[in-house]
Amino acid sequence: MLRWLVLVALLIAWPAYAQTGKPDLILNGEITGADHQTYKPVTFDVPAGVARLSIAFDYTGRENRTVVDLGLLDPVRFRGWSGGNKKALFISTEAATASYLPGPLPAGQWTLLLGVPNARPGSRATYEAKVWFQRAPEPPPAALAKATTPGWYRGDLHMHTAHSDGGCVTGDAPRAPCPVYRTVLAALAAGLDFIAVTDHNTTSQAQALAELQPSFPNLLLMTGREVTTFQGHANVFGPTAFIDFRLGSSSVPTIRDLQRAVTAAGGIFSINHPAVPSGEQCMGCGWTAKDTDFDAVQAIEVANGGNEKALGGFEGVLSGVPFWENQLNQGRRITAIGGSDNHDAGVPHDQPSALGRPTTVIRAEGLSSEALLTGLRAGRVFVDLEGTRDRMLDLSASVDGVSAVMGGVLEARPGQTISFVATITGVDRAGLELIQDGLPIHPPVSATGQFEIQMGRRQTWVRINVRDAQGRLLLIGNPIYLSPAPQGS
Numbered sequence: 001m002l003r004w005l006v007l008v009a010l011l012i013a014w015p016a017y018a019q020t021g022k023p024d025l026i027l028n029g030e031i032t033g034a035d036h037q038t039y040k041p042v043t044f045d046v047p048a049g050v051a052r053l054s055i056a057f058d059y060t061g062r063e064n065r066t067v068v069d070l071g072l073l074d075p076v077r078f079r080g081w082s083g084g085n086k087k088a089l090f091i092s093t094e095a096a097t098a099s100y101l102p103g104p105l106p107a108g109q110w111t112l113l114l115g116v117p118n119a120r121p122g123s124r125a126t127y128e129a130k131v132w133f134q135r136a137p138e139p140p141p142a143a144l145a146k147a148t149t150p151g152w153y154r155g156d157l158h159m160h161t162a163h164s165d166g167g168c169v170t171g172d173a174p175r176a177p178c179p180v181y182r183t184v185l186a187a188l189a190a191g192l193d194f195i196a197v198t199d200h201n202t203t204s205q206a207q208a209l210a211e212l213q214p215s216f217p218n219l220l221l222m223t224g225r226e227v228t229t230f231q232g233h234a235n236v237f238g239p240t241a242f243i244d245f246r247l248g249s250s251s252v253p254t255i256r257d258l259q260r261a262v263t264a265a266g267g268i269f270s271i272n273h274p275a276v277p278s279g280e281q282c283m284g285c286g287w288t289a290k291d292t293d294f295d296a297v298q299a300i301e302v303a304n305g306g307n308e309k310a311l312g313g314f315e316g317v318l319s320g321v322p323f324w325e326n327q328l329n330q331g332r333r334i335t336a337i338g339g340s341d342n343h344d345a346g347v348p349h350d351q352p353s354a355l356g357r358p359t360t361v362i363r364a365e366g367l368s369s370e371a372l373l374t375g376l377r378a379g380r381v382f383v384d385l386e387g388t389r390d391r392m393l394d395l396s397a398s399v400d401g402v403s404a405v406m407g408g409v410l411e412a413r414p415g416q417t418i419s420f421v422a423t424i425t426g427v428d429r430a431g432l433e434l435i436q437d438g439l440p441i442h443p444p445v446s447a448t449g450q451f452e453i454q455m456g457r458r459q460t461w462v463r464i465n466v467r468d469a470q471g472r473l474l475l476i477g478n479p480i481y482l483s484p485a486p487q488g489s
Helices: 002-017 181-190 206-214 256-266 305-311 321-328 369-378
Strands: 025-032 037-048 051-059 067-073 078-083 086-094 108-118 124-134 151-156 194-197 220-229 230-238 268-271 297-306 333-337 357-364 381-384 392-399 402-405 409-412 419-423 432-434 439-441 450-452 462-469 473-477 480-484
Touching: 025 108, 025 450, 037 124, 037 462, 051 067, 051 108, 067 086, 067 256, 078 086, 086 357, 151 369, 181 194, 206 220, 220 256, 220 369, 230 333, 230 432, 268 369, 297 305, 333 357, 333 369, 333 381, 357 369, 357 392, 381 392, 392 409, 392 473, 392 480, 402 409, 402 480, 419 432, 419 462
Parallel strands: 151 194, 194 220, 268 297, 297 333, 409 480
Antiparallel strands: 025 124, 037 108, 051 086, 051 124, 067 078, 067 108, 151 357, 220 230, 230 268, 357 381, 381 473, 392 402, 392 419, 419 450, 432 439, 432 462, 462 473, 462 480
């Protein structure tokens, strides 16, 4: 009875992760009593250049106890068998549904293998298999139930597992490579909505995340990677296909070559812990890559959990804020984010470098990789340094009936007064700190968080922080960018 309940739960839940849109192929057929305890091959052709294959399968006749199991073979090898426990599956070069093997998808004749453990004499049932071919770079992981619910989503964008140098104590073993599920459980305990697992120069963790995702319907598991070079580290969010990290070699001569590869793959390029010194203690950890194209940088990690552990706080010589603000002062619009850089899923949440400390909070149109990365690019983001579940920070500005929010751009004529509203919850608003072009400003602020500044003759930006009564930094906000309106407007 328990096995049946588990199977029913899987069959109900799994379609939420299936491919959507018009299928490339629809395979239909019939199961009869003559198929009882036989294997029925259903062949179809896969064209060249496919990076991801998705299949949704269903059949009739359950009322007559017809049972159909499912497996898959490519032209060369066996790719997996899920029996009767899945109605949808995918296989890609980097990951696959549990029961199936990832890897290259060779062109040619594939076989959907139908096993029929039971079909009563004289019975007739039909089956349908919908098949999708994804030729472009792999799409982000499937969205969760909150995919179309706009809101603020809390997550951690930097962590490591056994797929690189993450270690923890599990069971009776001493500290050992830490399995991915421990990281996922730690994220769940921290109350996060999403995580990006960013192991060094690899996306092999994608397979484990694909297996775990159906069991965590309220936690989005995103695959990233920390491109680790001798001249700096950068997270890449979005694609899972290989990106050559050998900066300085003949294959990747310059940082711009690497950045172009990330852009071509549709990824977000985010510089990690840029102010950390590079040397024997942390080889290549600080950002020293010459001729970096900062116009191709979408995010900078301004707060890193490992730096908090080293300094006893997030400010000081290791802070990424000055590095980030220097780029803002050069006219660029780069989003500030945070990451725990967690290497041990067992670290308690109230300790530095625990998973979710700090938390990056993104305003997005839903809980999907696509929506979150769109929100990140837009800059509607703040960093909660202690990784709480309830602190919120937002900033809006308006002039002449036109408004903007964090990450947005507002035009105003020189001399015009711009009205701002700082929205803060979960922390004393008395700790509000106003920053313009990297320097503190002190206009009068009302009890409701309203203040005003005058527009000058050049581009500028304004953002907010929040500190506690002891002056410790708690929240870091992204800017609103102010631009002089064209003459005559």
